[in-house]
Amino acid sequence: MSRICELTGKGRQVGHNVSHANNKTKRTFLPNLQNVTLLSDALGKGIKMRVSTHGLRTVEHNGGLDNWLLKAGDDKLSASARKVRKEVVKKLAEKAA
Template sequence: MSRRCELTGKAVLSGHLVSHSNRKTKRKFLPNLCNVTLQSETLQRSVRFRIAAASLRSVEHRGGLDAFLIKARDGELSQGARQLKREIEKKMAAAS
């Protein structure tokens, strides 16, 4: 399982640990990943994702999972999230 958010694409970053004497050693900055279950109103079912805590706040800010996926670019979504986005768009098109 990769250390990457399935909704925003946030991943591991590398940098330096800088000591008081200004010596630099390599380190990794890991995203704060959480296993969450989000509810899709359009599909009437719940979906499990491994997303960053900041992404969870973004989903709530945009008005839920469906609104977040519709606005999100396909390049930053995981394969499962892209498939869910297509299902939501089909269901919304059929309802219109």
């Protein structure tokens, strides 16, 4: 399983460990991913996702999963998140009609 946030697209970064003698060795910085169940108001159910803690904060800031998915671009979202967004849009269109 890749270490990439399903909502924000945040992934690993590469850098150096720097010793006291200024020796540099390669290392990776991994995002803080959590397995969470986010509640969708439009769908009326929980959706399990692997999300970074930064992603969780932005979802809460935007007022929930549905609002976040409607605002997010396709380039950031994973395939499963795009599928959930499509379901949310469809459900909201049914309610509006």
